Amino acid sequence: MTVMQKNPTSPIAHLTDADIEQLGKELDALRERVIDSRGQRDADYIRRLIDVQRFLELASRGVLLFSLFPPAWLVGTTGLSLSKILENMEIGHNVLHGQWDWMRDPAIHSTTWEWDNVTPADMWKHSHNELHHAYTNVLGKDNDLGYGIMRVDEDMRWSTFYLAQPLWNFINMLVFEYGIAAYDLEIGKVLKGRKDKGEFWGQAKRVLGKIRRNVTRDYVVHPALSGPSALTTLSANATANLVRNVWTHSVIMCGHFPSGVQTFSKSSIEGETRGQWYLRQMLGAANIDGGPLLHLLTGNLSFQIEHHLFPDLPSNRYQEIAPEVREIFQRYGLVYVSGPMAEQLAQAWWKVVRLSLPNPEPTTAVMAVGQGLAA
Amino acid sequence: MIHRGSISLSQKHVKRFRAKLAAAGQGGSVEFTRSGSRAEAPGDTALLDVGEAAGVLMPSGCRMGICYGCVLPLAEGSVRDLRDGSVTTAGHESPVLIQTCINAAAGPCSLTV
Numbered sequence: 001m002t003v004m005q006k007n008p009t010s011p012i013a014h015l016t017d018a019d020i021e022q023l024g025k026e027l028d029a030l031r032e033r034v035i036d037s038r039g040q041r042d043a044d045y046i047r048r049l050i051d052v053q054r055f056l057e058l059a060s061r062g063v064l065l066f067s068l069f070p071p072a073w074l075v076g077t078t079g080l081s082l083s084k085i086l087e088n089m090e091i092g093h094n095v096l097h098g099q100w101d102w103m104r105d106p107a108i109h110s111t112t113w114e115w116d117n118v119t120p121a122d123m124w125k126h127s128h129n130e131l132h133h134a135y136t137n138v139l140g141k142d143n144d145l146g147y148g149i150m151r152v153d154e155d156m157r158w159s160t161f162y163l164a165q166p167l168w169n170f171i172n173m174l175v176f177e178y179g180i181a182a183y184d185l186e187i188g189k190v191l192k193g194r195k196d197k198g199e200f201w202g203q204a205k206r207v208l209g210k211i212r213r214n215v216t217r218d219y220v221v222h223p224a225l226s227g228p229s230a231l232t233t234l235s236a237n238a239t240a241n242l243v244r245n246v247w248t249h250s251v252i253m254c255g256h257f258p259s260g261v262q263t264f265s266k267s268s269i270e271g272e273t274r275g276q277w278y279l280r281q282m283l284g285a286a287n288i289d290g291g292p293l294l295h296l297l298t299g300n301l302s303f304q305i306e307h308h309l310f311p312d313l314p315s316n317r318y319q320e321i322a323p324e325v326r327e328i329f330q331r332y333g334l335v336y337v338s339g340p341m342a343e344q345l346a347q348a349w350w351k352v353v354r355l356s357l358p359n360p361e362p363t364t365a366v367m368a369v370g371q372g373l374a375a
Numbered sequence: 376m377i378h379r380g381s382i383s384l385s386q387k388h389v390k391r392f393r394a395k396l397a398a399a400g401q402g403g404s405v406e407f408t409r410s411g412s413r414a415e416a417p418g419d420t421a422l423l424d425v426g427e428a429a430g431v432l433m434p435s436g437c438r439m440g441i442c443y444g445c446v447l448p449l450a451e452g453s454v455r456d457l458r459d460g461s462v463t464t465a466g467h468e469s470p471v472l473i474q475t476c477i478n479a480a481a482g483p484c485s486l487t488v
Contacts (some may be wrong), residue, residue, distance in 0.1 A: 032459055098443035104471060110443045129442035146417050209437060277439075 002154045003139055004262040004283065011262065011283065014333050023332055024270060024275025027309060030324060034313050045316045046100050050091060057083035067232035080240040082297075085247055087116045089299025094315040095165055096121055096243060097129060101312075116209045119181040123203055127184045133311050137256060137263045137284035144256065145263065147172070147179070148188050151355045153263045158358040165356045169349075176245035180209045247297070250345055251288075255304040257348035258286045259335040281308040282329065287322075287338035294341070295319055305336065400455045406485035407431045408450060416480035421457060423475040431488060433475060440477035449473045452484025 004010065015023075060079030069072040092115030094100070100108050116122050127143070127297040135141035139155055141346075146152045149170060151162040172179040185203055195352040218237035224235040269280070286304040288294065295302050305320035306325055313321075329336040339347075400419040403427055413431040416422065423445055426433040436444020440458065448470035455462050457477050465471050470487060 028458070035459075085379040098446075100470065101443065101446075109472070111446050125444060126436070127443065130436035130444050133441050136441060312443070 001259075001261070001263060003265040003268070005265045005268050006155070007162070007262075011334065012279065015279075019332065020275040020279055021273065022275070023328070024273065024278050026328060027278045028274070028320060031310050031313065034310070034317050034321060038186070040315060042314045043100075043103050043105075046091075046095075046103075046314070049051055049086070050108070052085050053086040053091060056086070056252045063230070064222070064236050065226045066229055067236050068229040072229075073236055077236040077239050077243075079237060080236065081247075082118065084240055084244040086296055089251070089301065090117075090296055091299075091339040092117065092314060093299050093301075098312045099314045107313075116214070117180070117183045117208060118177055118214055120206050120210060122205075123184040124180070133308070135269070136279075136281055136308060136332065137261070137341055138266055140264055140266045141269075143183070147183050150352055152257055152358050153349055154355070155263070155265075156355075157354075162356050165227055166349075166353050169352050173246055173249040174242065176249040177241065178211075179249075181211075247300065248343075251298045251301055253348040254288050254344040255285060255301060256342065257341065257351050258337060258344040259347045259351075260335060261286050278309060279334075281305070282334060284308065285337075286344060287336070288344055289338055289340050300361050305338075353359070396485040400460075400479070403452065403480040403482040403484055405480050405483075406451075407414040408485050409486050409488050410488065417478055418455070418481065419457070420479055421476050422454065422473075422478055422480060422486065425480070426475065426486070426488065427449055433488060435476065438476045443474060445475045446472050447475055450485045450487050454478035454484060455481040 001007075002010075012020075056079050060076045060083060062076075063072050063079065064076035065078055092113070095108055096110050096115065097114045098110040101110050103109075106112055110125070117124070132142055132144045137145060137333050139145060139153060146156065149172065150165045151158060151265055184208060186195050186201075186202065190197060190200045218241065219234055221235060223230040223234040261281075264284070269276075272280070282305060284303040285308040287305050288298060290298075290302055300315040300318045301307060303322055306313075306318040306322055307315070309325065310318075310321075389407045400418040402416045402420070405414050405422060407413070407426060407429065410431045412426075412429045412431050414425050416425040423433055423438065424436055434447065436442035436447055438445070440449055449463065449465045449472070450470045453462050453464040454473055455478065457479055462481055463471055463478070465484070472480050475486070
């Protein structure tokens with residue numbers, strides 16, 4: 001895919017400026033309705049979820065004290081993997097998005113929450129909430145397009161570095177928790193002299209502090225407490241971290257890399273209106289089909305489109321508004337990109353493989369720039 | 376602990392759209408308690424802009440209400456959400472955390488910054 005602006009058949013060619021503004025109003029109204037209806041059942045949801053996750057982690061670590069016994073290892077590792085996934089995805093990601101700030105609970109608030117991830121919450125909020133969500137899929141602005149190590153669009157310039165990008169992606173997947181931290185440190189910017197070195201070293205120290213804490217807990221203290229099961233507890237923790245890394249990486253790849261998701265040129269967002277911002281979010285994300293368990297384990301990022309439209313609405317509401325959002329897509333003649341996880345993931349990986357090679361030579365003259373978002 | 380987001384160095388490249396007016400309300404005088412600054416805030420201007428114009432170091436992020444990078448405690452007074460007109464009021468001795476990029480003063484108020 002190239003940027004939408006270069007697509008000879010623009011997916012928004014049929015929409016007038018007035019249509020797009022009307023779209024914005026409809027989505028604003030939908031958002032208001034959800035906000036007005038937030039209440040006890042939502043608060044109960046997140047509090048119960050946090051309780052369940054904490055219990056699951058404690059119980060799993062308890063079981064793993066006896067990890068020398070294979071059934072204990074299996075049960076404990078499974079439980080621990082699930083608890084780490086829940087903590088990162090459905091709880092951490094969503095709390096840090098401010099989805100639960102409305103409760104005014106200082107313990108469950110985007111300004112105070114620190115998650116079980118080596119990247120500090122505030123650093124992640126900067127790259128994710130501020131940059132990725134505002135500049136979603138804009139080439140040259142949204143670094144989630146490749147994370148600085150991959151080429152994921154025909155309009156990203158190719159270099160020999162990208163030949164190995166399937167390998168970079170695979171490695172990143174295995175150590176994703178650290179990959180995110182490295183990404184949030186904006187190492188590339190520092191090397192190019194575009195970020196203050198003092199700020200960088202301050203952040204790096206904090207990342208190292210979190211790494212030390214997690215490594216000590218998972219690979220020193222917990223194994224030590226397991227006595228004869230020390231080595232198997234260590235392997236259990238390593239496995240749980242790996243499972244969490246692979247799962248979260250895969251879910252995230254499905255968010256913006258499957259076929260049919262649009263990218264946008266930098267110039268196209270100048271003077272962007274609210275309606276146009278909504279439209280870019282609609283076209284720049286993809287959902288995953290599945291049942292309630294999938295939705296829970298993906299942190300409701302199976303509703304990536306709904307999340308991108310309304311990043312600060314409580315995640316338990318995305319499933320409820322999805323039918324209405326789909327209907328809006330249909331009425332405005334837009335494609336709602338969604339599919340089963342295996343399909344979406346395969347498409348995402350294929351993109352990584354295909355774009356590791358340079359674009360094939362064009363056989364026709366370059367087409368004129370198609371209809372952009374900002375006319 | 377509130378993180379101080381980075382200041383946008385190139386204000387002219389600031390985000391595309393700003394919050395549209397739901398209904399223009401009265402403004403008010405805003406006190407920035409830690410820096411000791413004061414400013415008269417119109418009812419249609421985001422407190423983030425008011426603070427920056429007054430020379431206060433304000434945390435900021437996307438400047439469009441989605442990233443929660445500009446959240447500060449409202450120690451006193453009321454603010455109005457520029458997007459939908461909803462009003463948030465600080466309780467006595469219980470400050471409420473608000474996003475400064477989409478809220479305007481709705482009467483006299485003070486921000487802890």
